[in-house]
Each structure stands twice: as structure tokens, then as C-alpha cells.
Amino acid sequence: LNHMTDHRPLNALGEAGIIELIQQRAAIRLPPCVRKGIGDDCAVLETDAETALLVTMDTLIEGIHFTDQTLSPEALGWKALAVNVSDITAMGGTPKTAFLSIGLKPETEVNFLESFMAGFNGLARRTGVVLAGGDTVESPSFAVVTIALLGNCPKERVVYRSGARVGDDIWVTGRLGDAAAGLFLLQGNLSPVPQKYEALILWQQKPMPPFELGRALGQYGLAHAMIDVSDGIAKDLGHICQESGVGAILQGSSIPLSDPLIELGKEVQKDPFQWALHGGEDYQLLFTASPTEEQRILSLSAKMWGGPAIKIGTIIQGSSIWLQTANGRNRLDSPGFLHFSK
Amino acid sequence: LNHMTDHRPLNALGEAGIIELIQQRAAIRLPPCVRKGIGDDCAVLETDAETALLVTMDTLIEGIHFTDQTLSPEALGWKALAVNVSDITAMGGTPKTAFLSIGLKPETEVNFLESFMAGFNGLARRTGVVLAGGDTVESPSFAVVTIALLGNCPKERVVYRSGARVGDDIWVTGRLGDAAAGLFLLQGNLSPVPQKYEALILWQQKPMPPFELGRALGQYGLAHAMIDVSDGIAKDLGHICQESGVGAILQGSSIPLSDPLIELGKEVQKDPFQWALHGGEDYQLLFTASPTEEQRILSLSAKMWGGPAIKIGTIIQGSSIWLQTANGRNRLDSPGFLHFSK
Numbered sequence: 276l277n278h279m280t281d282h283r284p285l286n287a288l289g290e291a292g293i294i295e296l297i298q299q300r301a302a303i304r305l306p307p308c309v310r311k312g313i314g315d316d317c318a319v320l321e322t323d324a325e326t327a328l329l330v331t332m333d334t335l336i337e338g339i340h341f342t343d344q345t346l347s348p349e350a351l352g353w354k355a356l357a358v359n360v361s362d363i364t365a366m367g368g369t370p371k372t373a374f375l376s377i378g379l380k381p382e383t384e385v386n387f388l389e390s391f392m393a394g395f396n397g398l399a400r401r402t403g404v405v406l407a408g409g410d411t412v413e414s415p416s417f418a419v420v421t422i423a424l425l426g427n428c429p430k431e432r433v434v435y436r437s438g439a440r441v442g443d444d445i446w447v448t449g450r451l452g453d454a455a456a457g458l459f460l461l462q463g464n465l466s467p468v469p470q471k472y473e474a475l476i477l478w479q480q481k482p483m484p485p486f487e488l489g490r491a492l493g494q495y496g497l498a499h500a501m502i503d504v505s506d507g508i509a510k511d512l513g514h515i516c517q518e519s520g521v522g523a524i525l526q527g528s529s530i531p532l533s534d535p536l537i538e539l540g541k542e543v544q545k546d547p548f549q550w551a552l553h554g555g556e557d558y559q560l561l562f563t564a565s566p567t568e569e570q571r572i573l574s575l576s577a578k579m580w581g582g583p584a585i586k587i588g589t590i591i592q593g594s595s596i597w598l599q600t601a602n603g604r605n606r607l608d609s610p611g612f613l614h615f616s617k
Numbered sequence: 618l619n620h621m622t623d624h625r626p627l628n629a630l631g632e633a634g635i636i637e638l639i640q641q642r643a644a645i646r647l648p649p650c651v652r653k654g655i656g657d658d659c660a661v662l663e664t665d666a667e668t669a670l671l672v673t674m675d676t677l678i679e680g681i682h683f684t685d686q687t688l689s690p691e692a693l694g695w696k697a698l699a700v701n702v703s704d705i706t707a708m709g710g711t712p713k714t715a716f717l718s719i720g721l722k723p724e725t726e727v728n729f730l731e732s733f734m735a736g737f738n739g740l741a742r743r744t745g746v747v748l749a750g751g752d753t754v755e756s757p758s759f760a761v762v763t764i765a766l767l768g769n770c771p772k773e774r775v776v777y778r779s780g781a782r783v784g785d786d787i788w789v790t791g792r793l794g795d796a797a798a799g800l801f802l803l804q805g806n807l808s809p810v811p812q813k814y815e816a817l818i819l820w821q822q823k824p825m826p827p828f829e830l831g832r833a834l835g836q837y838g839l840a841h842a843m844i845d846v847s848d849g850i851a852k853d854l855g856h857i858c859q860e861s862g863v864g865a866i867l868q869g870s871s872i873p874l875s876d877p878l879i880e881l882g883k884e885v886q887k888d889p890f891q892w893a894l895h896g897g898e899d900y901q902l903l904f905t906a907s908p909t910e911e912q913r914i915l916s917l918s919a920k921m922w923g924g925p926a927i928k929i930g931t932i933i934q935g936s937s938i939w940l941q942t943a944n945g946r947n948r949l950d951s952p953g954f955l956h957f958s959k
Binding site for chain 2: 280281282283284285286287288290293294296297300301305306308309312313317318320322323326328330331332333334336337338339340371372374375376378379380381382383384385386387388389392393395396399405406407408409410411412413414415416417419421423425
């Protein structure tokens, strides 16, 4: 097949296929200073004998990742940074310097940019991130924001997706599905939105990655494998299992669902489990650890995160992910959120 | 003024005003590990005692920076990397690891991405750059490409815009205006385009930054101040003068113009000097150096670049930039290419 004549549309490949294509075409032998390239939450580069440099980059595009209905300019500034902080956190690193490329229409009002920066700075100050550069460009129509975030980590403390071991507990740092339910509300599916669901909307708009806990889990060597929950726990656990060559079993009754999520599910007749398993954008940490570390993890998460991490399953042999419920054990599909597929 | 009520459009600020706004809003005290934040070709971060990490990020947006008439997918891949390589080069650094965020419509053909990667890899292999990560996203309409590029440099050899000294010679590494004239041709202003103008089009589509020479000029301590010519030499020399607190005088007769550029100017009755001074996208190096280093610079540029660097002026006291021609000495305006202004 001469690739120059491949007239298939990109959505025929799907996001995974596109990444694979880029990875294959770019595949020259990685120099030793690149410990990890494409295929984890961050790239891991060696800078000196002790420290690894972590690099991640994420783009948010108006009309795909957000609309003016779902994110205010301030929430956009916060969230564009949050999704990158989440990636550094998921490797056990400390976020440090951000680079912002922002494309806006020339007729965009100055207060849009002011509000965007207020949101960005709100999270930057809390996480100790410094804006060190970037690019401002004109966009012909929709807004587009790319942030590259650099962080660091003691070299031997970087937590990869590939370290899960059979027998590990599977942990998650907080309630799942809130962000997806918040999106459901912001898209106008329930109007007016009762006050009691504000927490769901807040987590969609201004998620707060557990950045201190992520670093501590790496620093104390507690997490064997870690990833941030961006595509839904089913798909993200799939990445850990695939990279680690293991399977997993999730206890349905342990999946943490918030009260507003459960209540909203009843009100609109949606299964809150679907939001929790497949909704995505949780920006919580999903990690595996030895069962002997349970007490240390619980006390660390209380101290560093303000809420208990929750044990939701076990790493097993094989390559499948199972969901154990009162109705039995079922294989868990992982649709997640797929770009480039309708 | 309550900034939340600033309803002016962004193009009232202009690109410089927008960058200033972002810089001011983000202005917390930079930690010592950030040697240079916003305001040079790259950010300069300290990683260890000897080495500086250079970081740059540039975005190309369809409809603003290119169209399918001006850049093939392959040229887009090349150029998106080239503009970043140029930034690292202009600090005296060595480009190392790239992060690519690409947003494409789902119906884009696979061969677009294949060709894009072929162009990207063509320059990556020549410059030793490794693709280490990024993001692939769906775009609702136009294509958008952001590349973040990391490089390194011995800490004491980083060349800033701010180092120009009164009495320095001003040098440029190659012919100016070719890229702008190439754009003029690609926009359909002369049809059909005679073969003799191919070099102009090539420099618009696949510019080759003098990356080995830039590194050598830093390494041997020859360049006092350096910048890449992206916005036109008038504007870019303006940055050096402003950051260094100096003025400059350019010798009009020394500005290097290519034969095709001169010939095209005659054919379409355009002044080639305007392309050379204000056209932009040259991705040549503009630097200042002590007059005593003339011979070393000439031999280094012959060895590392294949063409002689050209002496085009002198750094003087003051803050103005003058153009000396047969008609006398005139103050040089610097419109350059302004985003966010029509």
C-alpha cells in the first residue's frame, strides 16, 4: 500500500490508530535520554543523574472539547491547565513550567482573555506552576488552546502505566462520573438546573487533580502503576492492563458515586454507573499498589488529598477487565470517549 | 478599569498588547530555575549546573498562517517543525525533543497525515530531533498544528536578544525576502509561475534554519545578541535593539537580495527591499558580534552553513533603527507581520 494514496478518512483509523500511525512514522531509535516517548501520560526525559523531566501537551478546541455553553472563559483557563497538571500528577511528578498557545478570533473581547488568564492563574498559583512562554495567534473561527507543561520527578520515582503486578489493589482517588454528569447538565438536558447539582457542574468546569497526592504516591514508592482518569475508568484501566500485561477485576459496589450523581441519575433515568465507568474527564488518579500498603495509602490520601482513596478492585492474570456486580461477573467494554469516531 | 468589563476586541491590543497582557497577568515572581520567561525566542530553564533547557512553542493555523494553496501537507509538517528549530537555533541551542499537537477534521484523508509526518520527519532527521509526545484532536473545521520543541545549551553559551553592544557589527545568515516573495507567488499573483522562481516558493514552504551555525555562534561566544528573522528584519532587529537598549544602522546596499527576488520585483513592479525588510518568515539568523570577529564568523558560516553570513550594519547608541541608502539615512519603520491587526 502506497501511503500517499490512502484516501480513507482519519475517523476510519480512530484516535488510537492515528497515534499509532504518528508513532510508527516517527519511529527512529529513541536516544537514551528519552526514557519514555509516546504512550504514557507524559514523556520522560533524563536531564541529570537524579532527575527526570516530564513533559505533556494537551489541546482543547471549541466545538469539540467545550462550547461557550459548557465552559466560561475562566473555566477554560483553569481546565486547560488542569488536564496537563493531571498528566504530570499521574507520573508522580511535580508540575513546574507551562507554555501556552492560544488562538482566538480578532473580535474576541479583551475580557475573554482576562478571564481566561484569571482561571489559568487560579490553578497555577495553587499548583506552583509558572507560565514561561508560548504563542498567541489569530484563529479564523473557533478558540483553540494548547498547553505544554513541564514537571520533574526523582528519576527512580516516576510511576508508569506499566508497573501493575498481579495481586495489586486498584485504587481511585475520588468520585467518578461527576464531570460527565456535569456536562450532561451544561448541555441543557435539565432546565433549570437545581442548586443541588452544582458540584457536578463544578467538576466538569474546574476539576482539581490530586497533585500533592500523586507526587507523594510516587515519592514513597506506593503506586506500582498510575494513570489519570481522562477517558473513563474502563478505558484508562485498560491502558494500565495493556501496558502491564495483566487483567483486572472491578468491584461494582466499590465504585465511588457521589450523592448528586445518584440523585441526578434517578431524576433523568440514567444509570450513574455508565457515567462513572465511561464518562471521562474525572482527572482523578487510578493506581495500583501492594495490598500490604493499604493503611499507608489511606492515611496519605487523607493527609494529601482531603478524602480517602478508594479501593475498587484487584489486578489479576490475563488481559481482560471484569466488572463484578450482584448480577455476576461481566467483561467490561471500554468505549470511553473516542476522538475521530462518530 | 475593571478588566471584566473590557469589551474592546483583541485586535485593538495587537499581538504585542496581547502578549503583554498575558505576561502581566501571569507575573508572579519567576523562580530562579527560570532564567528567561516570556520575551525571547525561547524560555531558558536551568536543569543542572552546566546545562540550560530551551523551550519554544509555535502554532500554525489554516487560514491564518497557511492555506492548502500555500502549503502542501508535507510542507506543513516540515515548516511547523522548522519555525521551532529556528527559535532554538536563535538562542545558540541544539534542538532535541518535539511534542506535536495536531487538530484535523475527521474527514481529512489518511494520506494528509502520512504526508505531514513525512515532511516533519524530513527535517527532524536532518536536525536530530525526536518526536516524544503530543496530542491528536479532532478539529471542527480548519487544521491547527502546535509544536513544542525542547533543546539544550551550555548555560553560559545561551545567546539572548539583550546582548548587543554599541559598535557591534550586525549580521544576517542569508538572503532575505525570498519567503515573502514565495508567498506572493503561491497566492496566485503571477500565473503560471516560471521555473526560475522555484527557490522563492521553496523557502516559503520548506525553510531551512541554519541550526548548525546558530549553535556554533553560541558555542564559540561569537554572537552577542541573536534572533531569528520571523517577522521581517526591521521588526526583529527592533527586538534586539529594544532588549539591548541600543540603536542600529542598516546599510541598504548590503541587504542580501537573491537574483530571483530582484527579477520577480522587476516583473511584477514590486520593491524587493520591502519583502526583505518587512516580509518575514525568512528563518535566517540575525546577530551582532564584535568587529574583531569578522574573519572567524565568515569562516564558521562557510563551514557550518554553506554560505557566507553577511554584514549588514552596525549597532549604535540610541534606540532608533536607521536605513542608510544612496538617498540618505531614513528612520526605518517596523510594521512586520502583525497578528490581531488588520
